[in-house]
Amino acid sequence: MDRDRARRFLRWADSYDSDLAMCWRLLAATGMRRGEALALRWRDVDIGAARIAVRRSVGTVKH
Structure with a gap:
């Protein structure tokens, strides 16, 4: 996934479910x-x- 697509997804995740968005941010930021x-x-x-x-x-x- 490219950087722009990841940013768009994380913005969407923030607006949809902020608790779950934190998990997505963890995965995106660490590669975990x-x-x-x-x-x-x-x-x-x-x-x-x-x-x-x-x-x-x-x-x-x-x-």
């Missing part, structure tokens, strides 16, 4: 995968140092 973002815990986030540690990932298993 969906499973990595879903596995985050508060202890992985250091707001003071502006760092997020990716320590695990989750996935789906189909039977």
